[in-house]
Amino acid sequence: MQANLSAAESYQPNAVLDEHPEVLTQIFEPQINMACYQRELAAGVISYGHELIEYNRQFNIRCVIKAESILKNLNSVMxxxxxxxxxxxxxxxxxxxxxxxxxxxxxxxxxxxxDRAMCPRFHTDKLGCRLVTTYQGQGSEWLCDEVIDRSKLGAGNGGLSDDLSGLYQHSSDIQQASIGDVLLLKGDGWFGNDGAGIVHRSPTVPSGEQRIVATMDFA
Structure with missing residues (x-):
């Protein structure tokens, strides 16, 4: 006969974080909908980010990069x-x-x-799995499954802000990535994951500041 498990013992986390890049492979686990590789950026990478903002505060590229010639492709667009x-x-x-x-x-x-949040409300993506990393500014925010009421997403918020809708109960429930962290965000479009994508949003950008964000999707 199987023993009854306590809430703490039966709960399986839906997000994993680690300082080793191998953590990203855990995104293939059925119960995992976010994997975070925590890392620090090199000084030269940070310096380039500062220069890029001064060079063009509206810098925005969208392109398809061929995996077989990554550096050549990036060199031509940066x-x-x-x-x-x-x-x-x-x-x-x-x-x-x-x-x-x-x-x-x-x-x-x-x-x-x-210079502003692209997606200021908590939401899920309809795609398979997106990579997100921040080169300047604050990182993306997310909510773990155990603290949210998914019925309050979208129209379910009744016109109320995220903090008043009942989507989550406490501001401390909000998790946030650091600059340089690499996030894999599993969406509703992942096979067998409809309605279970990671709930996340863009952080607020303080007045006068900028973020540099890179995202990657299946082409």
Whole structure:
């Protein structure tokens, strides 16, 4: 006869975080809908980000990167600023990791300087699995399954803000990535994951500040 489990023992986390890149492979576990590789950016990568904002505060590229020629593709679309090589090697490494993880020949890449939250409300994506990383500014925010009422997403909020709708109970429920962290966000479009995508949103960008965000999708 199977013993009854306590709530703490029976709960399985839907998000995993670790300082080793291998944590990203856990996104294939059925119960996992977010994996976070926690890392620190090299000084040259951070410096390029500062220069990119000064160079073009509306910088925004959307392109399809071929996995077989990552650095060549990135070199052709990124501005020639100091520490460019350090930046494209870092971004190229993430493209390569994403391509290898999901066996992709092409990656849909977006790199953008932002002065506001692109998606300020908590939501789920309808796609399969998106990679998100922040090169400047605050990282993405998410909610773990055990603290949310999914019926309050979208129209279910009754016109109320996220903090008043009952989607979550306490501001401490909100988790946030750090600059440089690499997130894999599993969406509702992942096979067998309809209605279970990670609930996340963009952070507020303080007045006068900018974020640099890179996202990758299946092309």
């Amino acid at each position: 501005p020639d600023l100091t520490h460019k090589q350090a930046f494209i090697e870092d971004l190229g490494l993430l493209v390569d990791m994403y391509a290898c993880l999901f066996d992709l020949e092409e990656i849909g890449l977006r790199l953008q300087v932002l």
